[in-house]
Amino acid sequence: TTDLSGKVLAANDYEFSKEFIDLYASERQKKKNAKREAGGKAGIPDVKLLNFTINSDGSSTFVGEQSWFAKEQYGMSQETVFHFAHAIVTRIAGDGTLLWHAKIPKDQAGIRGKGSMSIKYMPSESSDYILFLDNNKNADIDFDTPPAKHKDGMGGILTAVKVNNTSGKTERHTVLDPKNVRGVELFQFKPYRIFNVASNSFVLEAYLKGKHDGIIKLEIK
DSSP: OEEOOGGGGGHHHHSSOHHHHTTTOOHHHHHHHHHHHHTTOOSOTTEEEEEEEEOTTSOEEEEEEEEEEEEEEETTEEEEEEEEEEEEEEEEOTTSOEEEEEEEOOOEEESSTTTTOSOEEEOOSSEEEEEEEEOGGGTTOOTTSOOOOEETTSOOEEEEEEEETTTOOEEEEEEEOTTOBTTBOOBSOOGGGEEEEETTEEEEEEEOSTTOEEEEEEEOO
16 A cells, blocks of 8 residues: 555645646656646646546535547557546535645556556545556655556556545555456456445456456455
């Protein structure tokens, strides 16, 4: 478990400031961010809204993700490469006050469309969860380090980031390795095949070979 909170808790102090925009960015990306800001294009580029929820206390939660595609070198050839990068979670009070926001670091790329990339968002009463496949090198990532790239179809570790609904505090949990779940390898594993069944409890569906599908239950404490 890695605590990813720290700077993400100060949303009401700096909102979408340069400090927040530059979290987990490389030096090259920080220079691009500064150039965008100087040109009047402030903010985080390529963010798409994935989920909008009105909560029981009147607040609203917005979940977005950076995603884009481009023609570029991939392996030995030029391909249309699909990118799914940082997720952004923001909570706004009923009166419009910004309560907090958090950036979930990741860097996914592949040539099969969405494939096994992007995230699964699951709200619950006290904390929300962002689940996705990631490079295990990011287990102990810090704020000044860009995440190691995860290539679609090249394995990856199922990661869950728990976001406290009150404070915005985040925790990163390494859940499982799809190649070895108690000695069994999971195939065709994709985040959208994860379902919330109770608070902190999830089930996931995956192909187990031999024309068999399997259901695995997960509990995050």
